[in-house]
Amino acid sequence: MNTNLIEDNKCDDQNMETENWNVELSGEIINSRQYTNENLEGEISNLTKTLNSTLNFVENEEIYWQTWEWKSKQHIFILSSAGKPIYSRYGNEDDLVTLFGVMQAIVSVVLDSNDELYFIHTSNKHFSFLRKESLLLVSVSQLPSNSDLSIMRLNYIYNQIISILTLTQLTRIFQQYNNFDLRRLLSGSERLINSFIDFTENEPGFFLNSVECLPLSSSVRDNIAQAIISSCQKIRNLLFAILLAENQLIIIIRMKKYFLLPSDLHLIFNLVSSSQSFRTAEGWTPICLPYFDASGYMQAHVSYLSEECQACLLLLTVDRELFFILSEAKQKIVEKLDRNALLQQIKEAMKKPKIFASEFNVPKLRHFIYKNKNTNQFVFPQYEVPYHIPEKQNSLLLLYCQLCQQLNKPFTSLKLLFQQLKTETVLGWDTKGIELYLIFEPFVTKPEAINAVNKLLKYIKKDEDKLFIVNSPTF
Amino acid sequence: MINIKVKTVLLGNSKVGKTSLVRRFIENKFIDSDVSTIGGAFVSKEVFSSSYGEVSLCIWDTAGEEKYESVTRAFYRNANAAIVCYDVTCAKSWSRAKGWVSKLRQFEEKCVIYLCATKLDLIKEMSASKAVSEDVLSAYISSVNIKQHFETSSKSGENVDIMFKTIANDYIQLNKENFAEYENLCLTSNDSEKTCCFKFF
Numbered sequence: 001m002n003t004n005l006i007e008d009n010k011c012d013d014q015n016m017e018t019e020n021w022n023v024e025l026s027g028e029i030i031n032s033r034q035y036t037n038e039n040l041e042g043e044i045s046n047l048t049k050t051l052n053s054t055l056n057f058v059e060n061e062e063i064y065w066q067t068w069e070w071k072s073k074q075h076i077f078i079l080s081s082a083g084k085p086i087y088s089r090y091g092n093e094d095d096l097v098t099l100f101g102v103m104q105a106i107v108s109v110v111l112d113s114n115d116e117l118y119f120i121h122t123s124n125k126h127f128s129f130l131r132k133e134s135l136l137l138v139s140v141s142q143l144p145s146n147s148d149l150s151i152m153r154l155n156y157i158y159n160q161i162i163s164i165l166t167l168t169q170l171t172r173i174f175q176q177y178n179n180f181d182l183r184r185l186l187s188g189s190e191r192l193i194n195s196f197i198d199f200t201e202n203e204p205g206f207f208l209n210s211v212e213c214l215p216l217s218s219s220v221r222d223n224i225a226q227a228i229i230s231s232c233q234k235i236r237n238l239l240f241a242i243l244l245a246e247n248q249l250i251i252i253i254r255m256k257k258y259f260l261l262p263s264d265l266h267l268i269f270n271l272v273s274s275s276q277s278f279r280t281a282e283g284w285t286p287i288c289l290p291y292f293d294a295s296g297y298m299q300a301h302v303s304y305l306s307e308e309c310q311a312c313l314l315l316l317t318v319d320r321e322l323f324f325i326l327s328e329a330k331q332k333i334v335e336k337l338d339r340n341a342l343l344q345q346i347k348e349a350m351k352k353p354k355i356f357a358s359e360f361n362v363p364k365l366r367h368f369i370y371k372n373k374n375t376n377q378f379v380f381p382q383y384e385v386p387y388h389i390p391e392k393q394n395s396l397l398l399l400y401c402q403l404c405q406q407l408n409k410p411f412t413s414l415k416l417l418f419q420q421l422k423t424e425t426v427l428g429w430d431t432k433g434i435e436l437y438l439i440f441e442p443f444v445t446k447p448e449a450i451n452a453v454n455k456l457l458k459y460i461k462k463d464e465d466k467l468f469i470v471n472s473p474t475f
Numbered sequence: 476m477i478n479i480k481v482k483t484v485l486l487g488n489s490k491v492g493k494t495s496l497v498r499r500f501i502e503n504k505f506i507d508s509d510v511s512t513i514g515g516a517f518v519s520k521e522v523f524s525s526s527y528g529e530v531s532l533c534i535w536d537t538a539g540e541e542k543y544e545s546v547t548r549a550f551y552r553n554a555n556a557a558i559v560c561y562d563v564t565c566a567k568s569w570s571r572a573k574g575w576v577s578k579l580r581q582f583e584e585k586c587v588i589y590l591c592a593t594k595l596d597l598i599k600e601m602s603a604s605k606a607v608s609e610d611v612l613s614a615y616i617s618s619v620n621i622k623q624h625f626e627t628s629s630k631s632g633e634n635v636d637i638m639f640k641t642i643a644n645d646y647i648q649l650n651k652e653n654f655a656e657y658e659n660l661c662l663t664s665n666d667s668e669k670t671c672c673f674k675f676f
Contacts, residue, residue: 165542185542188489188511277494277516280502281536285514286546299514320549323517 047106051099052122074150075140076157076197079104080174086135086182087193093183103138107131119147130154134174135161135182148405149207153200156263159290160196163267164189167294195274199266201394203247204369207401208435210262210376211269214248215355218465220345225251225473227342231332232475237319238326239298241475244272244312245350249377249469256474262376264289271300272312278302279310282330284323287316301326305334309347354382360459362452364441366424369400370460371435377468379460396439403428403437418446429453477528479654480519481646482535484551486575487560488568489539492593495629496560497536500639505630512538515550522643527654530643551579556587556642563592563626566606576619587622587649589642595628 077096078087083104085093093100107129110117120127121144128150130137137154139145162170165185173180186193200206216224228241228251239258243250247269252260271287272278283302288294301315301323313333315326337343357367359381367387371378387396399421407414407430417428425440427449438456440449460467485493494512498504501520515538521531535550537543551557557579561572572590579586597603616624622645627634647654 169542185540188538188540189513189542191510192513271513274510275513276508276510277512280498281516281518283514283516286543320546327517 043109044106047102047109048120048122051102051106051120051127052125073141073201074145074153074197076154077103077138077140078157078161079136079138080180080182081131081134081136082178084179084181086186087190089194089197103129104136107136118151126150128154130158132158134170146401146405149401152207153197156200156206156266157193157197159263160193160267160270161186162290162294163271163288164192166288166296167290168296191274192270196267196270199270202397203266204378204380204397204400205247205262205266207404208369208371208378210371210378211265212248212380213377213467213469214245214250214346214349215352215463215466216250216345216349218470220342220349221251221469222471222473223340224337224342224346225253225471227336227340228253228333229473229475231329231336232315235317235322235325235329237317237322238315238475239318240314240316242268242314242316244269244314245310245346247273250311250346251469251473253473253475258292260289261291264291268300268314272302272314275302278312279304282327299323301330303327303330305337305343305346309343309350311346311350355379356384357381358384360456362455364444364448365438365452365456366441367396367439368456369435369437370456371437372433372468373435374433375468375470379467399424399426399439400437404435407435418449425449427453477654479525479528479530479647480533481530481555481643482553483532483556483558483642484535484537484554485558485560486537486547486551486572486579487539487591487593488562488565488571491539491560491562491565491568492629493536493539493560496558496591496593496627496635497534499629499632499635500534503632505632507630511540512536514538514543514546520639522640525647527647527651530647532639532643548582551583551586554583554586555646556589557583558589558591558638558642560591560593562594562606564594564597564603564606569607573615576621580619587642587645588620589638590616590621590624591638592624592626593629595626595633596630599628 074089076087076089077085077100079085079100081104083101085097085100087093088096106120107117111131116131117129119129124142126141126143126145126147128139128145128147130151135158137158139150139154141150169185173182173185205211224243228243232238232241232253239255240260241251241253242265243252249265252265254260267289268287271285275283277283283300285300285302286297287300288297292298298316298318299320299322301317303313305311305313313330315329317326334343337346357365367381367384369378369380383393383396387393403417403426406417407428415430417426419426420442423442425442425444427436427438427440429436434457436453436457438449438452440452444452464470485497487493489511490509494516495506497516497518498506501518516536517533518536519531519533521529523530535554537547537550557575559572559575559579561568576588576590579588598605612624615621623641625634625638625641627638629635
């Protein structure tokens with residue numbers, strides 16, 4: 001493998017000294033930073049062994065364990081601070097009580113010495129821990145996984161739980177009953193957690209912290225926005241109107257002074273994509289958006305535009321009594337869109353296949369991601385050969401993810417990265433307002449790659465107002 | 476012709492099949508899925524036209540989970556009719572159904588309550604046994620003023636349509652006077668206008 005940096009302003013490759021624990025174990029501790037007493041070291045070492053053997057024990061004993069896609073996927077566990085099982089991605093939590101117990105023990109041992117446990121790496125498993133006020137989230141993978149990404153994923157899962165329950169409710173419950181079984185409140189919502197974990201594994205929007213838009217000409221998009229705004233103008237307390245085409249954003253209209261961050265939008269995407277019932281009935285759903293406000297619910301009126309046009313409209317409000325007014329507004333919106341042939345336009349745009357990297361006729365370019373940093377929107381072309389099979393797609397995503405993290409590492413100012421790998425050559429470029437990631441055939445030269453960048457940028461600039469939502473309309 | 480809307484709410488424990496019941500009524504389809512409703516879902520369907528106008532049921536399909544209980548209150552407020560569902564084979568859902576009935580009686584005195592046993596096909600096809608005996612059931616129904624008890628199956632469609640039509644019909648019968656009065660009022664006001672005119676000219 002040959003690593004080549006065209007421009008390297010990286011100040012210091014040394015990891016910033018963290019104040020917290022970072023335990024690396026292969027059978028025993030080989031490196032632990034800033035531990036304060038030797039007893040603790042021994043205790044952690046013992047507990048880690050127990051953890052590993054408990055996991056191995058369950059792994060060997062239980063039949064369901066064999067169906068677990070352990071090899072490539074991460075296992076996720078959620079438990080309460082008191083060690084009560086809440087969620088396990090694979091298998092039944094009740095069968096894993098011992099495992100949960102050990103996890104809770106190991107975290108609290110470190111906590112007792114006023115420290116925080118983040119990771120444990122053993123020879124064949126990698127653990128990441130995220131401790132929140134009332135919950136503990138743990139991920140385990142067999143492949144050496146990206147630690148920052150694991151923590152980010154756990155944070156996402158935590159946000160999904162907040163989105164179901166609100167932070168206020170979660171905190172209050174555990175203040176009142178330390179031993180509460182949270183599964184009682186989460187029942188029926190497991191699918192939201194499951195699909196959100198899948199989302200973090202399959203969607204580039206997760207690590208790019210941005211959303212994808214449905215390509216539409218800017219005039220059509222403006223007209224759609226106008227149709228929505230004019231139908232909702234007199235409605236008080238309407239915060240956001242969001243129109244989605246599956247996982248692509250068509251338009252978002254907001255109340256002045258209020259914004260939604262991509263991670264909150266991802267929660268909305270997840271709610272819509274994992275609930276088929278909105279297709280047949282209008283939904284009136286409480287949802288908490290943790291970055292917007294973790295303390296309480298918003299009410300979402302969720303419905304699809306029509307049988308033919310399967311775009312989903314969400315009207316978010318803080319007023320619980322607004323259902324019928326919003327329902328009426330939705331009817332008006334659909335009528336207006338229909339009258340101006342916009343429904344048809346949306347339908348056609350949804351039917352069109354996504355863009356292909358090969359469309360751009362850039363030699364040796366296989367795939368790319370273009371991210372607009374100002375608006376947090378990105379373009380991700382359709383997978384093509386050789387990324388037409390799922391395994392390859394996974395490794396491509398992983399590659400993008402690593403690139404993205406290298407460029408966005410805190411305390412570094414790496415701007416451009418050119419790297420020749422075994423099966424492809426990659427280029428990452430972080431510049432004014434844009435992040436660009438390109439995947440080439442292995443034997444591309446640097447000048448060829450730079451040419452490709454220029455050519456691609458020219459194409460995208462030309463279509464920018466079609467590929468991205470440039471305006472941010474308000475009510 | 477006026478459009479008469481009957482606000483109906485479906486209540487009951489999670490997994491008893493409220494959404495399936497609605498979908499059987501609306502689309503005449505059976506969807507066997509275990510996806511829980513989040514919050515509430517709203518549908519309306521015209522049931523029949525009577526001499527008083529077109530009658531449509533506006534149905535709130537609610538989430539049965541405990542965490543949504545505080546939200547569900549908003550759904551049954553001012554409801555004309557409530558269908559309290561329980562799984563015919565599940566005793567736990569029966570006790571939860573009784574809970575809903577007493578809540579409705581407490582907060583919504585005017586609401587007409589129907590009891591609906593779901594998943595009747597399990598009894599017929601799988602020969603499962605009923606969780607509630609006939610005696611207990613009839614004693615309960617007469618004690619708390621339940622309008623009617625239905626045994627339904629969304630899978631086969633048995634009694635589903637009949638139940639919703641009965642609800643619409645009962646609403647008309649119970650509120651007949653209101654509609655009639657409304658019509659009469661229009662006529663008399665027209666009449667008085669006419670007499671007015673005569674006086675002037």
